[in-house]
Amino acid sequence: GAVVSQHPSWVICKSGTSVKIECRSLDFQATTMFWYRQFPKQSLMLMATSNEGSKATYEQGVEKDKFLINHASLTLSTLTVTSAHPEDSSFYICSANIPGLAGQQYFGPGTRLTVT
Amino acid sequence: GIQVEQSPPDLILQEGANSTLRCNFSDSVNNLQWFHQNPWGQLINLFYIPSGTKQNGRLSATTVATERYSLLYISSSQTTDSGVYFCAVISGGGADGLTFGKGTHLIIQP
DSSP states (O other): OOOEEEEOSEEEEOTTOOEEEEEEESSSOOSEEEEEEEOTTSOEEEEEEEETTSOOEEOTTOOTTTEEEEEEETTEEEEEEOSOOGGGOEEEEEEEEOTTSTTOEEEOOOEEEEEO | OOOEEEEOSEEEEETTOOEEEEEEESSOOSEEEEEEEOTTOOEEEEEEOSSEEEEETTEEEEEEGGGTEEEEEEOSOOGGGOEEEEEEEEOSOTTSOOEEOOOEEEEEEO
16 A cells, blocks of 8 residues: 555656646545655755645745645645756655654655756 | 764675664654665665664664664665665654655675
């Protein structure tokens, strides 16, 4: 159980365009999902917390107007990278926890974004 | 915010050897997880262990919450154990995101 999927697994886009990444909880409902970013050979950094039915909470230094998060249902959160630039190229990973299970998080397989 | 330090940063071992990875954290935690990141980037859940000891096959983990550290033990290492091992914690409530350490890069040579 506790499977989280992401789509797409990789995407290449041109500078200035926008790209949407989906994160789905497949076998449970997630009122909260999390988005992380990982640059090459570095650790994961929390970008934002996605709350179903309300606005996302962004970590310090993460531009909320650039990284749009929508958590429209209990099984889907989306991250849209707007006006992408090469420095946005990274590995984006989402996670979710099962309500009532004390915060253990389950991670999606990640999306590798390359901006040319 | 909470600080998470992992050691060693790199570890090279021969197949069959045992290893111990350490995670120190700067504040009390409600959640501590160990992950193995495979070459494709997927994070594999190893342990959810905010306190106590757990074992799963050749892997075991111990968290001493009062002393703010956790250890991951790998016995009889196999080449498939290679990869990056991350420790991640939450010091606040269950609705908070994880804070990750920088990881230990483990290479198991045949």
